[in-house]
Amino acid sequence: MNYFAGVDIGGTNTKIGVLNSEGDILKSTSIKTESIMGVDYTLNKIWGTIQNLLEELEIDEIMVKGIGMGIPGPVIDRKIVGFFANFPWDKNINISEKMEKISGVKTRLDNDVNVIALGETLYGAGKGFSKSVTIALGTGIGGGIFIDGKLVSGATGAGGEIGHMKLEKEGKLCGCGQKGCFETYASATGVIRETLSRLQINKNNSLYKRIDGDLNKLEAKYVFDEAKNGDKFSLDIVDYVSEYLAMGIGNILNVINPEIVILSGGVALAGDILLDKVKEKLPNYALEITVEKLKIRIGELGNDAGIKGASALTI
Known part of the structure; x- marks a missing residue:
């Protein structure tokens, strides 16, 4: 069985879940984004939270095949954020590369509303x-x-x-x-x-x-x-x-x-x-x-x- 992590980063709170390949949320939580602490701090905190959820679910990290992230800002090639809305982070950061170095897991991202649209289309009102x-x-x-x-x-x-x-x-x-x-x-x-x-x-x-x-x-x-x-x-x-x-x-x-x-x-x-x-x-x-x-x-x-x-x- 393969598992995936979904991350919805907001200006104040970040929602994080572990899902199966059918898109079912097995466990989720919310943490403070704390963007003021810097991009590396926030990404490490997100990965630590994913690890905690996996431990609670008794799922080995090696079973996680991907991390998907929704971010408030324009995203290029599902990797680079052109700028962050309301975040004190630099422009054109390769978030995918940073998260993959931290977690060792393939990471892709898109604009936060785009991922909401994808969720509703695949699993909700637009199915x-x-x-x-x-x-x-x-x-x-x-x-x-x-x-x-x-x-x-x-x-x-x-x-x-x-x-x-x-x-x-x-x-x-x-x-x-x-x-x-x-x-x-x-x-x-x-x-x-x-x-x-x-x-x-x-x-x-x-x-x-x-x-x-x-x-x-x-x-x-x-x-x-x-x-x-x-x-x-x-x-x-x-x-x-x-x-x-x-x-x-x-x-x-x-x-x-x-x-x-x-x-x-x-x-x-x-x-x-x-x-x-x-x-x-x-x-x-x-x-x-x-x-x-x-x-x-x-x-x-x-x-x-x-x-x-x-x-x-x-x-």
Whole structure:
């Protein structure tokens, strides 16, 4: 029996699992990434955690045939990270080479949202589809494109950065430094920014009461919760977000023409109150033929998607 390790590296926490060749997680855990301590420290800590999991499972290290890693940043040739989002590490580090020296195990990596897309495609909501796009709707917006058995990473690892499609000329400022990006309107950050702006003017709504008038308590989840309760103010926000989400997805459909779009992340958990509006508005932005048989589903794997997808990079 062969085994594989899947590693989902985040800015604060890193999720690590040991899987069999069928993609089943046998045991998993989460550790602090501590990127401030340096790349070598973090990689050694990850390998030490994998060793501990193997010991608990009574699996010999020699049975581990691959380590797959999801990393926040563009990845070239599944080995070199062009730059690290929110990590104080140098550019163009060959993480694969470093990890292989530490562990003696073949290591491959890809962008963190790409591995989520791979996990959902192989084991989750996209299983059985050969052309899929996964959109991670969280603090920002990330994407993973899976076509005919392969992830589309692009020439320099930036393939799938759909959050930075431009939806408005000279629009709202994005964290990337440019303006009008998809994620400035339809991410959790975008939801909060628009809601805060409106709450400055309109405080006569159940959402304002939900946060006891303390704008620092606002979360995107509260907006969707109050919309489900019928709060008109919150419903207007959902309508606003769904318009931009439909626009962004429509652009993707016109370029990629996938069979299925998988939505993951916190905003996607809003469920039907958001999805129904997106589906209603989608024909305004996408060619009819791209929508006719399209499936839109919420991701099924949750926090396991990254671990499962990462491990599949080496299977």
